[in-house]
């Protein structure tokens with residue numbers, strides 16, 4: 002790990018200014034992703050701004066419009082266990098408890114979870130080229146073993162996936178990410194626009210500016226319906242998704258669905274949701290119409306259809 | 319695969335030792351004072367900011383019960399409780415824990431006065447080599463507390479209901495603790511006895 006200086010801050014504005022004014026600085030929340038990457042020297046911040054003491058970022062509150070406001074520092078465990086979340090936003094609890102381990106969820110924060118970096122094996126291997134880790138160096142995954150990687154929305158520069166679970170549920174719920182920008186002003190980013198596709202700049206996972214601090218994630222009013230998070234992985238627990246399905250299905254068979262493990266961001270095609278009453282294959286035919294799988298990860302396409310079919314069968318039951 | 323070749327790379331670097339050629343010269347790496355309570359005793363240290371909670375416990379406080387398996391959050395051997403909550407101490411900086419109350423395996427019980435979970439692991443042979451055991455036991459104590467506190471899990475059918483104790487719940491909730499010796503079934507027996515289920 003490279004040496005770094007460390008600072009604690011009391012307010013969101015102070016945190017944003019401290020990182021914005023220092024190109025080598027990064028926010029530190031739970032540390033479960035950042036410290037992991039710092040040990041491998043994939044992340045090399047010269048200064049860490051620990052946000053754990055910031056007032057008002059650690060609570061879950063009712064929002065004025067009947068929705069929910071989740072502070073950026075709320076841990077995964079606290080969020081998953083929240084009574085309102087379990088009752089009204091079950092897909093979110095389901096997605097969180099499908100991820101990582103008990104120990105990690107106790108430490109992981111809402112903002113840190115959204116910003117976790119890819120698990121592409123080549124991103125983790127400093128001996129190999131990776132445009133995300135080292136822009137312009139090439140992509141070892143294109144000619145490599147790409148079983149875990151993206152089947153859609155990828156570019157010739159990067160075929161990595163966004164690895165997280167919680168964000169797939171937030172996409173289905175149409176959440177909003179609230180931030181404080183370096184100049185002190187705030188902005189609200191619709192979830193669909195928060196994570197990026199790799200395009201020509203795979204080093205940019207999302208639309209945040211350097212020094213822009215996430216303060217909260219807000220959820221709109223509850224949708225009702227049945228909530229599902231179906232995660233398909235290589236072992237029953239403590240493994241990343243090969244494919245995951247977050248869905249909210251209404252009694253009449255209409256609903257919403259987003260997929261994880263398939264793209265550089267939570268993958269949702271709203272127009273395809275009209276086909277939900279016709280069954281899984283009708284939906285995934287549209288959702289994955291532009292898929293560009295590799296020979297190693299082609300299996301994810303039928304897997305996504307079957308995972309959704311399982312959800313729809315359960316919704317009827 | 320969780321994180322590619324992560325663990326192998328990290329373990330080539332001794333804890334607290336500066337990565338070779340990475341600091342750009344002879345500049346001394348930044349240090350900071352930090353104080354917290356470990357097993358009821360105050361600890362005051364001045365540490366390189368890079369020192370993890372695990373290395374602070376093992377290398378600076380000589381509490382070597384907590385183990386380093388992977389150093390990357392993948393095995394659970396380093397599990398300790400911070401303010402009553404279990405975490406992986408390898409993925410936390412010591413300086414993040416100013417003022418915290420930390421409990422390690424050494425704080426749960428002593429050889430003469432075992433914690434019930436320690437006694438149950440002995441009785442049920444919940445280990446072979448024992449390397450994962452301190453983490454398993456800390457995690458097991460915290461797991462029972464999490465079930466009692468109503469924290470939901472992936473294997474619950476009804477996510478709005480209070481979780482019940484079962485072997486399936488245990489396997490899921492303890493999945494962050496890997497045992498290379500495969501003592502899992504005896505570990506489940508030990509925890510089940512303490513849970514009184």
Ligand SMILES: Cc1cc2nc3c(=O)[nH]c(=O)nc-3n(C[C@H](O)[C@H](O)[C@H](O)COP(=O)(O)OP(=O)(O)OC[C@H]3O[C@@H](n4cnc5c(N)ncnc54)[C@H](O)[C@@H]3O)c2cc1C
Pocket residue numbers: 027028029030031032033034035036037052073099100101102105108109110111112113114115116117164165166167213214215216239240241242320390391392
């Ligand atoms: C072994 C292992 C298995 C895992 N399995 C899963 C899994 O199955 N599913 C899953 O979803 N996740 C999984 N994870 C990832 C885990 O969920 C993340 O590490 C965790 O959520 C990150 O949260 P954190 O608070 O620790 O983030 P940190 O590591 O503190 O931060 C992550 C990033 O976010 C930035 N950041 C933090 N807070 C803010 C803020 N408020 N505003 C702006 N930027 C901020 C930091 O600068 C950093 O770049 C796993 C992790 C490990 C180690």
Ligand code: SF4
Pocket residue numbers: 119121122123124130131132133134139140141142143150158159160161203
């Ligand atoms: S897929 Fe993306 S993250 Fe993986 S090696 Fe290629 S550029 Fe790097």
Ligand code: FES
Pocket residue numbers: 385386387388389390391392393394395396397406407408409
């Ligand atoms: S040493 Fe493996 S999880 Fe910490």
Ligand code: FES
Pocket residue numbers: 444445446447448449450451496497498499500501
């Ligand atoms: S007893 Fe050897 S690793 Fe668990």
